[in-house]
Amino acid sequence: VDEAIAMIGAASQPGKDERITGFSALNLAGNNAAAGLVQTEVGERAKADTLLATAAGYLAQAKAQGAGGANFAFITLLGEQWRARIASLDAGSGPLSQAQAAQTQAALAKLNEALAGSMKFDQGKTRLRAVYEGYASAYTLSARLALRVGDTAASTELARQAVAQGQLMGNQTPRKRLNSADAQTALAQALAAQGQWAAAREAVAPALAAYRAPAVQQSDDQLIKFDHAQVLLAAAQAHADQPAEKAKFLALATRQLESMPASLKRVKSAVLLRQEIAAEMAKR
Numbered sequence: 001v002d003e004a005i006a007m008i009g010a011a012s013q014p015g016k017d018e019r020i021t022g023f024s025a026l027n028l029a030g031n032n033a034a035a036g037l038v039q040t041e042v043g044e045r046a047k048a049d050t051l052l053a054t055a056a057g058y059l060a061q062a063k064a065q066g067a068g069g070a071n072f073a074f075i076t077l078l079g080e081q082w083r084a085r086i087a088s089l090d091a092g093s094g095p096l097s098q099a100q101a102a103q104t105q106a107a108l109a110k111l112n113e114a115l116a117g118s119m120k121f122d123q124g125k126t127r128l129r130a131v132y133e134g135y136a137s138a139y140t141l142s143a144r145l146a147l148r149v150g151d152t153a154a155s156t157e158l159a160r161q162a163v164a165q166g167q168l169m170g171n172q173t174p175r176k177r178l179n180s181a182d183a184q185t186a187l188a189q190a191l192a193a194q195g196q197w198a199a200a201r202e203a204v205a206p207a208l209a210a211y212r213a214p215a216v217q218q219s220d221d222q223l224i225k226f227d228h229a230q231v232l233l234a235a236a237q238a239h240a241d242q243p244a245e246k247a248k249f250l251a252l253a254t255r256q257l258e259s260m261p262a263s264l265k266r267v268k269s270a271v272l273l274r275q276e277i278a279a280e281m282a283k284r
Contacts, residue, residue, distance in 0.1 A: 005042070008035045012051065020058075022067035026075045029058035033082035040086045041267040048086060055079055070121035073114075074134060080114040081138050083107060084145060089268045091148060093275040101149060108145040111138060129169055136165035136183050143186040152193050159187035163203075178216065181207035182227065185234040192237040200238035207231045222260050226270060229256035233277055246280070253277050 012031040014020055020028070032055035036048040059079065062072065087107035091100045115138050139162035147155035166180030188204035210216065211228045232253035239245035257265065257274055264270060 005035075005038055008038050011035075012054070020061065022062045022065035023071075025058045025062035025065065026067055026071060029055045029062060030075050030078045030082075031055075032058060033079040037082045037085050040089050041269060043268065045090075052083065052086075055082075070118070073118040073121055074131065077111075077114040077118040077138055078134060080107075080111045081134075081141055084111045084141055088141070088145060088148070089272070093272045093279065096148070104145055104149050108142060108149065111142050111145065115139065115142065132165055132169040133179055136162050136169065136179065138162075139165060140183045140186045143183075143190060147186075147190055147193060152190055155190040156187065156194070159183060159190050163187055177206070177210040177213070178224070178227065181210045181231055185231050188234045188238050192234070192240060197238060197241045201235075204231065204234050204238050208235055222264055225256045225260050226264070226273070229253045229273060229277075232256060233273070233280065236277075236280055240283075250277055250281055 008031065012028065012035040014024070014028060018024065032051045036051035036055065039045070039048040039051060059076065062075075084107040087103050091104050096104065115135070119135070139158050143155045143158035143162060146152075146158055162183035163180065166183045169179055184203055184207040188200045188207070191200035191203055208231060211224075211231055216224060230253075232249045236246045236249035236253065239249060254274075254277055257270060257277070260270065265274075
């Protein structure tokens with residue numbers, strides 16, 4: 001965690017005597033927003049707000065220097081993703097307060113606006129893998145925010161869009177299939193929230209298979225364990241009508257989280273995921 005903070009902190013600062021161009025200002029805007037998310041994860045919310053303000057300043061600087069078009073729209077989208085993730089962390093895992101609901105709705109609206117702004121430049125022409133991943137990630141996050149505020153229909157449609165973007169990436173290797181698993185998980189959760197158990201199980205099945213691949217199972221990447229726990233939670237929710245299967249998946253999800261280093265178990269995303277798993281267990 002400390003290493004991640006140091007790395008993203010360095011990337012969010014201009015180099016010594018660096019002349020900030022429109023392009024470099026765009027990069028600095030994205031890096032500062034990402035650094036804000038990292039600081040939120042470790043409980044440094046005031047630092048996160050400062051970094052987000054800095055990111056907004058760099059974005060304005062880039063625009064003033066003539067940055068625009070597809071690159072500007074895509075970096076804007078990435079920045080809104082980081083902000084939306086922060087809003088999701090702020091919302092916690094329990095029932096939303098009125099203020100939390102308003103903050104989540106606002107983040108969802110801005111993220112969807114940024115998505116539309118970036119996608120209009122694409123028109124099926126952009127074939128960079130990073131762009132596909134960015135769109136898939138944004139649609140997935142938007143689906144989760146919509147589900148958080150109770151809009152299951154919108155969540156389902158957004159998750160389907162995320163899955164479609166994932167399919168465009170090309171998922172020929174075990175590790176690359178993980179890029180689509182997050183979208184498949186979001187779709188499964190949206191369907192499960194509507195009681196569509198069979199459809200939810202079908203949606204999450206490819207994600208479960210992706211994490212069963214030997215290359216993934218043998219990986220020492222700790223973030224894979226966190227993502228795997230999310231998939232297992234979705235599988236449990238998709239088996240709400242089958243208590244024994246649900247209990248099995250919840251136990252596996254818990255095992256994944258508990259196998260992570262203590263420093264990672266303390267970050268806010270892991271804490272909230274543990275609370276979500278506990279909430280599902282309480283429903284049995």
